[in-house]
Amino acid sequence: MKSNSIAIVGAAETTELGTIPDMSQIQLHADAALNAMSDAGLGLKDIDGIATAGESPVNLAHYLGITPTWVDGTGVGGCSFMLHVRHAAAAINEGLCTTVLVTHGESGRSGIGRGAYRGSPSSLPGQFEGAYGGMGPTTSFTIPFLRYMKDTGTTLEQLAMVAVVQREWAARNPRAKLQQLTSVEEVMNDRIIAYPFTKSECCLVTDGGGALILTSAERAKDFPTQPVYIVGTGESVETPMISQMADFSSSRAFKVSGKKAFDEAGIEHNDVDHLMIYDAFAHLPFYGLEDLGFCKPGEAGAFIEDRNTAPDGGSLPLNTNGGGLSYMHSGMYGMYALQESVRQLRGTAAAQVEDAKLSVCHGVGGMFAASGTIIMANEVV
Amino acid sequence: MADKSKLPVPQPTPETQHFWDATKAGELKLQKCEDCSHIYFPPRPFCPKCASKSVKVFSASGEATLYSYVINHRPHPAFDGPYSIAVVTLKEGPRMMTNIINCEQTPERLRLDMSLRVVFEDLSQDIALPYFEPMEASS
Known part of the structure; x- marks a missing residue:
């Protein structure tokens, strides 16, 4: 996409996060969408493009009462929303629509109005x-x-230190599900889920949603909030089967998506003020840091252990909402990572990184199956 | 007591039928491209490296090494106690998911890169699953 041509002008999560038994999944989409529209000062008639995953965009358009001229239902798991942002940017630039609403809603914990997921026994997986x-x-x-x-x-x-540091971020965030500080010993002695992973190293399972509104950078100046410019984007997929991932120490999808986004943005790694790496499990930040080029192969463990990503002086604040491990994880967490990048660049985050101007937001879909990277800034780069 | 009937049974497609016919007969089949010599899995009637449709099915050695795994501790009706879910590297190159059986399900016994061989067990009347066991008898 053309760097700096598109901006996020509306962003919001569902009013509540956590356990929301009184809302179906489609209503979580709507709750987030209406909050984002209110944030942007827009009405239903202003939206002419929609994108979502986990629900059909047809369901979403009908439920909200939107008549779109552009629709994207790309569903590649939790990073689908990164791909939606990328596709929306291209669509707006091409003149297919002017104002795109991207939504996520998932009744991950309560399972209200959520279709059963079961892979076909005749698929390759x-x-x-x-x-x-x-x-x-x-x-x-x-x-x-x-x-x-x-x-x-x-x-x-x-590995345990990833969970410990992210809890430190979550402890500063009143909306985080888990806010009590923890220790390496406590994380390692937690219940084993799948060796070598303990419960504290696995993501939460909660209910919630989020929505974004995008339009041209030119129009963005007229909106009530600080525009968040899209400066670089990337996407890729690898395989639906974890057993067929080419290299278990590096994700091809991460590398391809990350490189594309950095190339588009024309930035260096040390320009980055803030980083989000989708953490469904505690090892994902290692892969993200290395495959995006922030650390050399094999050095991410020590990088996190040395508190480089921690609050109070870490050079690269990472997963500052507490992440999927401590903030929330509905199933497709990518939307919440994007929301935190937007908050940081607007200066409205609970654990605000001082002078955050450039944020990299990296998502994963499936089990290293897909990837999307969005680089954002609060001024034209 | 472990009840294997609680596992979803693979459903072959026209492209994979030969693989499942072979496991039932106690053989592990792979495919090889006759143009670029790439050996691949899972089955498909063309080479995923060069797109050639000139591919052949052949019997693999059944030898493998342990690439990586987890030991699942959450209860599953088809297993007694914690069990490994593993990915092995076949001697011919491709990798596949499996369970490591006939071996204590502990990190001490399940050593990465240990030598394994394929064994087959019936999951249903039509489907036999490939599993892997240590090449050297485990205590």
């Missing part, structure tokens, strides 16, 4: 992974990590 007793992400997303440890010399203490 169904045939070649389905009968080995996998129990979803906890037993598939986690499989590569023992190999990563052996390849890189990363330790279980360093």
